Each structure stands twice: as structure tokens, then as C-alpha cells.
Amino acid sequence: MAKNVTREEDYSKWYNDLVFRAGLAENSAVRGCMVIKPYGYAIWEKMQAQLDKRFKETGHQNAYFPLFVPKSMFEAEEKNAEGFAKECAVVTHYRLKTDPNDKTKLIVDPEAKLEEELIVRPTSEAIIWSTYKGWIQSYRDLPILINQWANVVRWEMRTRLFLRTSEFLWQEGHTAHATKAEAIVEAEKMLDVYSEFAEEFMAMPVIRGKKGESERFAGAEETYCIEAMMQDGRALQAGTSHFLGQNFAKAFDVKFADKEGKLEHVWATSWGVSTRLMGALVMTHSDDEGLVLPPKLAPIQVAIIPIYKSPEELTLVSEAALELTSKLKELGISVKYDDDDNRRPGWKFAEYETKGVPVRVAIGPRDLAEGKVELVRRDTKEKSIVDLAGVEHTIAQLMEDIQNNLFERALKFKNDRIQKVDTYTEFKEKLEKEGGFYLVHWDGTIETEALIKAETQATIRCIPLDSPEEDGVCMVTGKPSKFRVVLAKAY
RNA sequence: CGGGGUGUAGCGUAGCCCGGUAUCGCGCCUGCUUUGGGAGCAGGAGGCCGUCAGUUCGAAUCUGGCCACCCCGACCA
DSSP states (O other), X not given: OOOOOOTTTOHHHHHHHHHHHTTSEEXXXXXXXXXXXXXHHHXXXXXXXXXXXXXXXXTOEEOOOOSEEEHHHHTSXXXXXXXXXXXXXXXXXXXXXXXXXXXXXXXXXXXXXXXXXXXXOSSOHHHHXXXXXXXXXXXXXXXXXXXXXXXXXXXXXXXXXXXXXXXXXXXXXXXXXXXXXXXXXXXXXXXXXXXXXXXXXXXXXXXXXXXXXXXXXTTOSEEEEEEEEOXXXXXXXXXXXXXXXXXXXXXXXXEEEOTTSOEEEOEEEEEEEETHHHHXXXXXXXXXXXXXXXXXXXXXXXXXXXXXXXXXXXXXXXXXXXXXXXXXXXXXXXXXXXXXXXXXXXXXXXXXXXXXXXXXXEEOHHHHTTTEEEEEETTTOOEEEEESTTXXXXXXXXXXXXXXXXXXXXXXXXXXXXXXXOOHHHHHHHHHHHOSEEEEEOOOOHHHHXXXXXXXXXXXXXXXXXXXXXXXXXXXXXXXXXXXXXXXXXX
């Protein structure tokens, strides 16, 4: 087996190779679009299940809206349309026909041109708000709390598996409210759902913040976000929640009568996370040997590998392994007993390490004779020989320990790489040398932000929600500033 | 859309300068031996050398067009 590229050697190649090697996804025949493979999709399904549960617990319902948006509808909210215009796939025809010059080929039938082009949704605000118009007349119709699981298309110039693909899977929540305050509460509540999910399930610490003007969602009044730090010190936007004000209600003329019978435009939010979270998961925990998965999202939590020389030994080992398998399942732990005779133990060890299975159990005649088994935890690679009797409880405990350890490890990594700097010179030096996040004073102007980006590639990731008020001066222009913002290179 | 690069077996490659129908590794198939960290040996299958045209007795190799993909920039969750 060829030696794998390490994170140190080439982080970007390490990531790509790993996504492929671990069986998460691969590039498809369609440029920029990926095939999500069964193991990768199983992780995504775990994410979906958990998020979906939280959405429902917070009062939302799922629905589904069309893939296509008529152009006239798409352009109704100007800022939103302008923001996405450059990356839209457009349907212009509805039929093919046999090429008269080559009977084996098909051509677009010029007679089947659509009167109005259809835009493949890059996001669904337009189609959803045009629908909400028919659903909302009175304050009694509000709030509307809807989520949809869908695919969207954004025609990206440069793509990377999970992090940026032309088509991606996501969920998008779209809510309608009677008051501004209620909509803001909603946007903030969903940001909390995202940050809790990231930290509790993905074991990925995040910074909760607001976007500055230049990074705000097209058509939003306020964009809240969670930003995570990857192992190379770069920032990754892991989820966003937008307060849309009355922009879409005005664009689609959605009004409601309040208790006094007065007509007012509806207040909106939208919020989403995507398959990009898969990339975040990989780049937060994995190592040079392969994937490292938090137990709460691992499709296989425990792999049991039999060691044997003869059929008799296999019978003996299998008996113990199958008993342990059922005990683990009773505790709600997902187990794979891998008795495939075509692969040798060493191969299996390497395979489950690559796939990030949190705990591996090896059972062989040598240990069995003493009533023991070998446990190896993926996060620390620690090996231990423990009593077979009651080992299911040891493993259950390990699941919690690993989940916690991964979070603590990632948290320490992040905290060690966030620093306050006060001069632009120091910032440039440190960013170049150490990477990571920087808490700096900024004058709040787009011009200064653009200058920093042009000179250092770093962007203002967010204004942290827990950022304390602090008088200071912009590190670039020396103009006054009231709080620090997070500056980093981003994915 | 600008700048650079690459197309040879399922994957990764050698050969190309200096023309003679293709090398090696992984994987795959069969058999035996193996099985506590990606097994060993033996045998075997698999390729119109991206594509179209030109030069030539003869093209993976030289020339030209086309296509595809990759990398770097602008855009972006």
C-alpha cells in the first residue's frame, strides 16, 4: 500500500485523498458534482436525523418546493437575485430530438424553447415566498415554520469534495413571522440549534457570530453564522441563519392583517447547513492514518475482528464475538463483526482506522484463554487488554470518553490558535507564520476589509456574539472601534 | 475568462527528445501455503497509447486541429 500523504506535507491533498480513501465520496462524470458513497451518505444521514429531530422539537415542519424557479420570480428580490446570478444553471428548453446529421446523437430541439427560462434553485427564498403569499392573510396564519431537505445548484468555478460542489445537499428553513422581534428570535434560536449540533454531535467547537456587510447573505438584513477552525488554521463557515427583514415579503407582496386589521409586511428568516459539514467533520478530527469520527455520528461504532488459525479457533472466537455483538446492540451501539476470511487481520485493522471507527475489538484464542479481549480506541490509538466479561459497559463508557475527548482536543486546538493582535504589521507576520484566527479592531468599512483581503487573503469571518464591548482603534486605519472581530483565511 | 500543465489496462506510471505495435507497481482471476498491523509463491486475464487528420514503408513517439481533465488567479456555503 502506498504511503499516504500527511497533513504536514500537503493538507489539501491529504483531505482529498482521505475523502476518497475512506469511501465518503468521489468526483463524478459531471464536472463539479460528486457522488456521495454509502459510507459518506451514512454519516450525512446521521447528521440529518439529528438536525431534523431538533428542527421538529423547535416547532418546524418539513415540506418540499420545486427545483425550478421561473426567472421572473427569481429576480423579484433584487439583491438576492444579483448575489446569485453569476452562478445559476438555467433551463432554456424542454425537449431533445434526434440529430438529422447523425442518427446516433441527440440535439436540443430549437422548437422546444421555453417562453420563460427556469432557474435551477441556488436557494429557495423566491419560490417559497411566492407560495407563502397564498398562505398568509391574517396574523392567525403566522408564524409559518417550515424546513426543506433538498439539493441546490451553484455553478462554482472551482470545486472540492464536500467543501464546494456545484450541486450540494442541504436543508433550508424558511419562516414567516408577524413581528421583527419574533423573526430575530427565530434566527438566533436556529443558530443555537446549529452550534449545539456542531459541538455536541460533531464534537466541533464553533464561534457564533454575525457577518459583516460584505459576507452577508444576498437579501438579508443580518446573517448569523457559526465558524469553525480546521486543522490547518483556516476558518470554515459551518452554518448560517439569516434575518431577512421584510425584503422578501415586499418583493412578493406578502402582507397580513394584524389584530387591529392593519396590513403589514411579513418578517422572514432562512437558515441552512449543507453537506459541507462533512468536510468540516473530516478536517476537524482526522489524522494521517485516516478518518476519526465522533461516536455520535459514526455509522459503525465498534468493529470486532476475529483472530484465528484454524476453523476450530474461528468457531470459538466467533461464539464470543457474536455474544458481544448482541450485548453491544442491546446498549444501542452499532457493531460490525468482520469475519471476512478473504482479508487478514492487519488489513482489517488498517481499514477500520481509515474509516474512523471509534473502537476496535480484537478477539483471538490467546486472549480468550484468559478471558480477555483487546480494545483499541481510534482517537488516541491506545491499546488495552480488558476482561471480556462486562466489556460492553467498558465500550459504552469509551463512546462517551471518545466523544468528549474529541471535543476537548478540538477546543484546545482552536483556543491555542485564537489571538488578539493590535497592529497590522504584527497581524501580517503572525498570520503568515502561524495561521489561525485573530481578534482585531476594525473600523467597520468595506474598504478596509477589502484591503486586508487583498494583502493577506484573510477575511472578516464574523463579529462574535459574545464579543465584549471594548474601545480600540482599527489596526489598519486607526479609526475608532467598539469591539473585536475574527479575522482569518477561510475555505 | 486569463496563465501553466497532462491525457498510455480499473488505478498509478515507464517509453516520446533519437519512429519498428508497449514497461513496471497496485488491483483483478486460479491454485497452494498463510491469518495478533495493509501476506508469500506460482500461473493467468486485461491496452483500437484522448480524438481526428497529416508526414512516413511503418506513429504512443514527429506535425496540426479538436476534446477532456488537472493546477494557479478572479467568484463562492
